[in-house]
Amino acid sequence: MRYLILIVWLVVVGTAIGWLGLAAAEDDARRVEPADAPELSIPFANRGGIRDWVAVDDSTLLVQDNFRKWYKLRLVAPTRHLLHAEGIGFVTGPSGTLDNTGALAVRGHKYPIASVTASEGPKRQRR
Template structure:
């Protein structure tokens, strides 16, 4: 007579192992990630200057001399050739990773904003 084995405990152990490994991986990555930056009072003139690095990123300088790199979700094709941009801020007036940059007729959504100096 054949003996039946119950695969449920083995399956549960495999799922638990995958969950633990995934949790450790996420925890290690978030510990090494730099916190998201924010430029306060951007709608009141705290942004002094900006420079396009490419169609995918720009460097923003504040009136206090801090520098930030904004990286976009999409290509901001007109950015390298534009003299003016508009900054879309939060309702509180800060510019962060939830903002956007308006360049000519294109809205360039921010993917990340990090302080670089």
């Protein structure tokens, strides 16, 4: 009898954990960007083409160019230094454009960029 209660308890707990995992996966699926988002590049990033930037999380950076367009940069791997960085360097190719072949330099380390897509910019906070 004790084993039957243990088995039923394990099934109930396993089902609850499974439902929680599915709910979390569904939330993550909603946050994923569409696969058909076009890859963009930021011209003249090496010559003052970046106006402003805002770190969203440890692998996402919002960048504004001189024409006040916002871009979302996704890094290949997260970095714990991005949210607390006071300065960021942009590593571009010889043409000076920042695209998915470039990298971010944060505290002396380079982090490759996975994608550059259009963004609406950071959400404004009321003061």
